[in-house]
Amino acid sequence: MSNNKLINQSISRRHFIKGASTIAGGSIVSLGLMGVQSVFANPDNIIRIGYVVPRSGPLGVFGQGDEFLLTQVNKQFANGLNIDGKQYAVEILVGDTQSSSIRASQVAKDLINGNNVDLMLTSSTPETVNPIADACEAAGVPCLSTTAPWESFYFGRGAKPGEPSPFKWTYHFCFGVADFAKLYIDQWSKVETNKRVGVLLPNDADGNAIRGLLLPSLEKAGFTVIDAGPYENGTSDFSQQINLFKKEQCEIFNTFPFPPDFPVFWRQAAQKGYAQQVKIAQLAKAGLFPAELESLGRLGYGLHAGAYWHKDFPFFSKSTGMSCPEIAAGFESASGKQWNQQVGANAALFDAALESLISSKTPKDKVALAMAISQLNTETAVGMVDFTSGPVPNCATTGLVGVQWVKSKSGPWEFDLPIVSNADHPFVQLTGKMTPYKIGG
Structure with missing residues (x-):
C-alpha cells in the first residue's frame, strides 16, 4: 500500500480496521496522518512512528488487541500533538514480523530507510524486540520496546555486567528476572x-x-x-x-x-x-x-x-484516554473476545512514547527524543515507567502479579x-485466593 495514497486521508475507524487487517500479509501499512487535512502538509511537522509487532505466525496472538488499541490511539492523536507550542501531525506505520526475527529486522530497516521514521515502537518477546532494537541502534533511530525480560534485551544484545551501556538509541521497559x-x-x-x-x-x-x-x-x-x-x-x-x-x-x-x-x-x-x-x-x-x-x-x-498487565490494574493510559478496566471492557466489546495482557502492555508502550515525544520538545530531533526517553518517568497502563532509576542504563522495570x-x-x-x-506489585489489590492445580479445576 502506498503511503502517498494515504497521506491526504484523515483516517476513519472503518478505514483503519480495513487497513489493519492487511498487516498479516506482511506489508507495511500507514494508518494515515492524524491531524493533517492537506496533502501539502510540511513533512517537518509530521511525526512518523514505526510500530512493528507479531501479527501472524506462532506469536501472532500477541498482536490480537492491536486493531482495538490503535483505533483508540488514533482518536487521541486525531488532532495531532501540540509540543512546545508547535503543532504536529502523527503518522503510525504498522509492520508485521510474521513471528520471524529475520523478518522483524527487515521490516524495521524498511521503515527506517524507506519511511524515515522518527521513533520505533516494538513489543512481544526477545525474538521480536532484539532484532528491531539492533536495527535501530545501527541506524541511529530512537526505539522504545516492552514485553521481554529486560535482561534478554540488555545482556542478550551484548551488554556486559559492570561495563558502560553500548546502547545510545534503544530503550526497554519490562519485568526482569x-x-x-x-x-x-x-x-x-x-x-x-x-x-x-x-x-x-x-x-x-x-x-x-x-x-x-x-x-x-x-x-x-x-x-x-x-x-x-x-x-x-x-x-x-x-x-x-x-x-x-x-x-x-x-x-x-x-x-x-x-x-x-x-x-x-x-x-x-x-x-x-x-x-x-x-x-x-x-x-x-x-x-x-x-x-x-x-x-x-x-x-x-x-x-x-x-x-504484566491486568484489567484490575489501578492505572490510566494517556495514549488511549482509558483506565485499565475501560481498556479491557472496550477490547471485549469491539472484538467479541476476552481481554488479554498484551492489550494493556502495548497501550503502555504508546503511553511512554507519547510522554517522550512531548518532553523532548523537538520530536523530530532524534538526539533530543532519545534523551527524553532516557529521562522518562511517567505513569502508563502497566504502572510507573522510570528510566532514571533502572537496574541498568537503557532499561526500566515494571511489576508482575501472580494470577491463576x-x-x-x-x-x-x-x-x-x-x-x-502482589508481592512484586503492591499497588495492585488481590482479587482471589491461590489453589493447588488439579486437572478439571
Missing part, C-alpha cells in the same frame, strides 16, 4: 508443596536468561531446582523431561516456552501421569492468553501464571483470571 523471583517465592508459598521445582527452559534468549539468573535465586530461597536442560523450540516429544520430573517428584513445574510448545508438553504430561502430581504449574511466555487456555480444555483450569486461570462461575467467558499474589 528479579521480578519473577520475588513473585514466585511469594506465590509458591501460598500452596503447600515439597519445594521441588521441575524447570523446562528452551534454548533461546528467554530460556538462557532465566537459567542463568532465576534458578540460583530460587535455590537460594530454599527450592530444589531440577533443570531438564535446554531444548529447541518446536520440540514434539517431551518424554525425557517428563520422566525426569516424575522421577524427581517435582510438585512445582515452571516453564518459559515458545507459546505453541506448552500445549504439546502439558498434554503429554497428563498422558504420562505427571500433571496429576503437580500442585503448582507456573507458566511464563505461554499461558498468557485466553485462547491458549481454551485450547487445553479441562487441562487448563488451575494453571498459574504471572501477569480458573473456571468462570459467571459471565460470558470460560476462564477468569484472579490476582492471587
Whole structure:
C-alpha cells in the first residue's frame, strides 16, 4: 500500500480496521496522518512512528488487541500533538514480523530507510524486540520496546555486567528476572508443596536468561531446582523431561516456552501421569492468553501464571484516554473476545512514547527524543515507567502479579483470571485466593 495514497486521508475507524487487517500479509501499512487535512502538509511537522509487532505466525496472538488499541490511539492523536507550542501531525506505520526475527529486522530497516521514521515502537518477546532494537541502534533511530525480560534485551544484545551501556538509541521497559523471583517465592508459598521445582527452559534468549539468573535465586530461597536442560523450540516429544520430573517428584513445574510448545508438553504430561502430581504449574511466555487456555480444555483450569498487565490494574493510559478496566471492557466489546495482557502492555508502550515525544520538545530531533526517553518517568497502563532509576542504563522495570486461570462461575467467558499474589506489585489489590492445580479445576 502506498503511503502517498494515504497521506491526504484523515483516517476513519472503518478505514483503519480495513487497513489493519492487511498487516498479516506482511506489508507495511500507514494508518494515515492524524491531524493533517492537506496533502501539502510540511513533512517537518509530521511525526512518523514505526510500530512493528507479531501479527501472524506462532506469536501472532500477541498482536490480537492491536486493531482495538490503535483505533483508540488514533482518536487521541486525531488532532495531532501540540509540543512546545508547535503543532504536529502523527503518522503510525504498522509492520508485521510474521513471528520471524529475520523478518522483524527487515521490516524495521524498511521503515527506517524507506519511511524515515522518527521513533520505533516494538513489543512481544526477545525474538521480536532484539532484532528491531539492533536495527535501530545501527541506524541511529530512537526505539522504545516492552514485553521481554529486560535482561534478554540488555545482556542478550551484548551488554556486559559492570561495563558502560553500548546502547545510545534503544530503550526497554519490562519485568526482569528479579521480578519473577520475588513473585514466585511469594506465590509458591501460598500452596503447600515439597519445594521441588521441575524447570523446562528452551534454548533461546528467554530460556538462557532465566537459567542463568532465576534458578540460583530460587535455590537460594530454599527450592530444589531440577533443570531438564535446554531444548529447541518446536520440540514434539517431551518424554525425557517428563520422566525426569516424575522421577524427581517435582510438585512445582515452571516453564518459559515458545507459546505453541506448552500445549504439546502439558498434554503429554497428563498422558504420562505427571500433571496429576503437580500442585503448582507456573507458566511464563505461554499461558498468557485466553485462547491458549481454551485450547487445553479441562487441562487448563488451575494453571498459574504471572501477569504484566491486568484489567484490575489501578492505572490510566494517556495514549488511549482509558483506565485499565475501560481498556479491557472496550477490547471485549469491539472484538467479541476476552481481554488479554498484551492489550494493556502495548497501550503502555504508546503511553511512554507519547510522554517522550512531548518532553523532548523537538520530536523530530532524534538526539533530543532519545534523551527524553532516557529521562522518562511517567505513569502508563502497566504502572510507573522510570528510566532514571533502572537496574541498568537503557532499561526500566515494571511489576508482575501472580494470577491463576480458573473456571468462570459467571459471565460470558470460560476462564477468569484472579490476582492471587502482589508481592512484586503492591499497588495492585488481590482479587482471589491461590489453589493447588488439579486437572478439571
